[in-house]
Amino acid sequence: MNNFAKFWRQFYELGGYHNFLQGLKNTALIAVLGLVIGFIIGAVISIVKLIPSKHPIVKFFKGFAEAYVALFRGTPMVVQLLLMHFGLFPLIGLSLDSVFEAVIIFGMNSGAYMSEIIRSGINAVDVGQMEAGRCVGVSYSSTMVHIILPQAIKNIIPTIGNEFITLIKETSVVSFIAVMDITKSFQAIGTSTYEYFVPYIVLALVYLIIVLAITLGIKAIEKNLKKSERSGGVK
Amino acid sequence: MDNVLLHVEHLKKTFEKTAVLKDISIDILQGDVVAVIGPSGCGKSTFLRCLNCLEDPDPGSIIVFDDVNIADIRIDINEHRKNMGMVFQQFNLFANKTIIDNITFGPLNAYKKKLGFFKSIASHFNGGYKKEKKAQQEKALALLSRIGLEDKAKAYPSTLSGGQKQRVAIVRALAMNPKVILFDEPTSALDPEMVGEVLNLIKDLATNGMTMVIVTHEMGFAKEVANKVLFFNEGVIEEQGSPDELFKNPKSERLKEFLSKVL
Numbered sequence: 001m002n003n004f005a006k007f008w009r010q011f012y013e014l015g016g017y018h019n020f021l022q023g024l025k026n027t028a029l030i031a032v033l034g035l036v037i038g039f040i041i042g043a044v045i046s047i048v049k050l051i052p053s054k055h056p057i058v059k060f061f062k063g064f065a066e067a068y069v070a071l072f073r074g075t076p077m078v079v080q081l082l083l084m085h086f087g088l089f090p091l092i093g094l095s096l097d098s099v100f101e102a103v104i105i106f107g108m109n110s111g112a113y114m115s116e117i118i119r120s121g122i123n124a125v126d127v128g129q130m131e132a133g134r135c136v137g138v139s140y141s142s143t144m145v146h147i148i149l150p151q152a153i154k155n156i157i158p159t160i161g162n163e164f165i166t167l168i169k170e171t172s173v174v175s176f177i178a179v180m181d182i183t184k185s186f187q188a189i190g191t192s193t194y195e196y197f198v199p200y201i202v203l204a205l206v207y208l209i210i211v212l213a214i215t216l217g218i219k220a221i222e223k224n225l226k227k228s229e230r231s232g233g234v235k
Numbered sequence: 236m237d238n239v240l241l242h243v244e245h246l247k248k249t250f251e252k253t254a255v256l257k258d259i260s261i262d263i264l265q266g267d268v269v270a271v272i273g274p275s276g277c278g279k280s281t282f283l284r285c286l287n288c289l290e291d292p293d294p295g296s297i298i299v300f301d302d303v304n305i306a307d308i309r310i311d312i313n314e315h316r317k318n319m320g321m322v323f324q325q326f327n328l329f330a331n332k333t334i335i336d337n338i339t340f341g342p343l344n345a346y347k348k349k350l351g352f353f354k355s356i357a358s359h360f361n362g363g364y365k366k367e368k369k370a371q372q373e374k375a376l377a378l379l380s381r382i383g384l385e386d387k388a389k390a391y392p393s394t395l396s397g398g399q400k401q402r403v404a405i406v407r408a409l410a411m412n413p414k415v416i417l418f419d420e421p422t423s424a425l426d427p428e429m430v431g432e433v434l435n436l437i438k439d440l441a442t443n444g445m446t447m448v449i450v451t452h453e454m455g456f457a458k459e460v461a462n463k464v465l466f467f468n469e470g471v472i473e474e475q476g477s478p479d480e481l482f483k484n485p486k487s488e489r490l491k492e493f494l495s496k497v498l
Contacts, residue, residue: 128327131289132404136341136411137317137348146340150331 007198010189019185027181030102030174031167037107038163042114045069047144049119065115072112078173081105085177098179102171110167117159121152154225161218165211182206238265240415240446242299246292246306248278248285255281256292257470263415263448268441270457270478271450273467274493279450282467283417286448287319288312301414317345320408320416324423326400328392334403335388338375338410343368345411371410378406382436398429402436409440416440418449422456434460454497458482466490 010016045065051058084105125148133143175184186203190196241263248256255278263269271279284290288305298306305315329337346367347355358364379385382402392400408416422430434456441460451457458478466474468489485491
C-alpha cells in the first residue's frame, strides 16, 4: 500500500475526517472570534492612547494600555496560552472549555497588535477631518465614531486581513492545551499510520487554500469599498 | 454695546516657548466683514483658530461670545462652536460622507444633543429623527441649489473639484445657522480659475449681512468686501481700519513694505 492510500484509508475510511472537521471548526472559531475580540480591545486601547488629555485618570489608562501592548507583543502566543491554561486560570479557579480559553487568549493577544494597526489607521486620517467635525459643534468622541474611525478602518482593512491570516496560522499552537485543530487532526493520522509526509503535505495545502480564499475575500471587500466612494450622483 | 458679537481681550497664544499671539484685543460687531492680512507666520491663522478654540488660548485670554468667555476651558465649547462656522484652506469635507450628509451631519448631531441621550434614542423609533433628518435634507438641498450643486448631493467629496468642495464647505457651515463664519485662507488651495466662484459666494454672504472673519491673501477681495482690515505682524495687530485707510494710506513701515510686495 502506498503512502497516499494509507493516508486516505485513515482519513476517510477509518474516520479521520471527523477530527479534521472538528479541527476546522475550532480553528475557524478561534480565529474569527479572536479577531473580533482583538478588534474591540485594539480599538479601545488605540483610542485611549490617542486621547489628547493629561488628566490623571486618562494617564493611568494610558499607562495600562502601554503595559498591555508591551506584555502581549513581547511574549510568544504559545507561552501566553500555556501560562493562562496551566497557571492563571487554575489559580483563580476558572475552568473553561479549552476552545473558549483559546478564543480569549487569541483575542487578547490580537488586541495588542490590533491596537497598533488601528492607531496607525487613525493617525493616517487627516487632522482636518477631526477639526471640521469639532467646528460644527460635534464632540471629540462623536467625531471619532462617525468620521475618523470609518475612514481609519477602511485604510486598515488589508492589514486587518493580514492579522486574520496570522491568527489562522497561529491556531496551530492550540494543541498545546489539548484543543483539536487542523494541525492536530493531521498529526493524529500520521501517528496512526506511522507515515507523516502525506498528512503534513495535505495539512500545508489546507492552510494554503484557506489563506488564499481569505486573501481573495479581502480583495473583494477592498474593491467594493473603493467603488462605493466613486459611485452615486456623478456620471 | 449690544451689537458686539465677539469680544476679544488680551488674547495670547504660546506654542512651546514661542509667543505667536501677543496680547490681541478687538471687537467684532454684528455684520462686520473682517479681513485679516499679514505676512506668513505672523499669527493670523492662529488668531482665527483661537477664536473658536481649535487652539486653546493661553490662560487669562478672554473671548466673549454668546455672553460667555469661551476661552475658559471649563465651558462646553461644542455648544458655542455650533454658532460659529469655520471654513478651512483644505476644505476638510468628511471623506466618508456624501455631500448632503456632510451638510446635515452637524445639524442632526445638534438635534440629538438637544434631546439628550435617552430621548435621542427614542427619536429613532417614534419618527422624530426621521422627520428632522428630512427637514435638514431639504434645507441642505436648498443650500446646494443656491450654489448650483444639487445634482452632487449623493456624490462623495473625492469626485468634486476644489472650488466645488470649498463651496460645499461654506454651505456646510451655513447649515448650522451660525452667527459668524471664520474663513482660514479659503482660496489658497484652489486653482486660479476656481478662486472666483468661491469669492463670489463669500461676497454673496457679505451682502446678506453675515458676520465673517476672513484670513486671506487676496488683497483685491479684502478691499472690495471687508469693512474692516486687520494687519497682523509678529503676533500683534500692527494696524487696523477700513480698507480705504489701510490700502491707500498705510501708516506703519511694515504695512507699506507688505503692500508693496503683494499688490
